[in-house]
Amino acid sequence: xxxxxxxxxxxxxxxxxxxxxxxxxxxxxxxxxxxxxxxxxxxxxxxxxxxxxxxxxxxxxxxxxxxxxxxxxxxxxxxxxxxxxxxxxxxxxxxxxxxxxxxxxxxxxxxxxxxxxxxxxxxxxxxxxxxxxxxxxxxxxxxxxxxxxxxxxxxxxx
Numbered sequence: 001x002x003x004x005x006x007x008x009x010x011x012x013x014x015x016x017x018x019x020x021x022x023x024x025x026x027x028x029x030x031x032x033x034x035x036x037x038x039x040x041x042x043x044x045x046x047x048x049x050x051x052x053x054x055x056x057x058x059x060x061x062x063x064x065x066x067x068x069x070x071x072x073x074x075x076x077x078x079x080x081x082x083x084x085x086x087x088x089x090x091x092x093x094x095x096x097x098x099x100x101x102x103x104x105x106x107x108x109x110x111x112x113x114x115x116x117x118x119x120x121x122x123x124x125x126x127x128x129x130x131x132x133x134x135x136x137x138x139x140x141x142x143x144x145x146x147x148x149x150x151x152x153x154x155x156x157x158x
Contacts, residue, residue, distance in 0.1 A: 035094070064120060073100075
């Protein structure tokens with residue numbers, strides 16, 4: 001657990017338009033307790049996968065919500081049915097909420113749960129209107145129809 005506190009107030013006074021960035025940095029420093037652990041894998045040019053280790057949870061105990069540019073994974077384990085008395089409980093079963101800030105045009109795809117790992121596919125889908133397009137440069141009609149005057153041989157000799 002990090003206990004280092006960093007004050008962004010001096011930077012807020014000298015910058016304009018970076019409030020969201022500083023809010024994200026401060027929120028990340030406050031909220032991140034490291035549970036559940038996760039990996040982010042880049043599978044291709046525009047595809048990613050987030051994998052969370054959620055041992056002890058069942059798929060029905062976990063909720064994945066994608067809203068605007070944020071992906072939220074929440075887990076709340078149901079109570080045990082009195083299956084016995086635990087002598088040692090080392091598998092974490094506490095409730096959690098993990099938030100991921102997604103970049104623009106990144107959409108959450110399918111989610112799968114296997115062997116205690118929750119895997120969520122992400123894909124960057126840039127709209128056609130936002131993609132760069134090549135614009136052809138055409139010569140002006142007047143320049144193409146211009147007639148060259150005959151060259152004076154005396155000028156060429158000089």
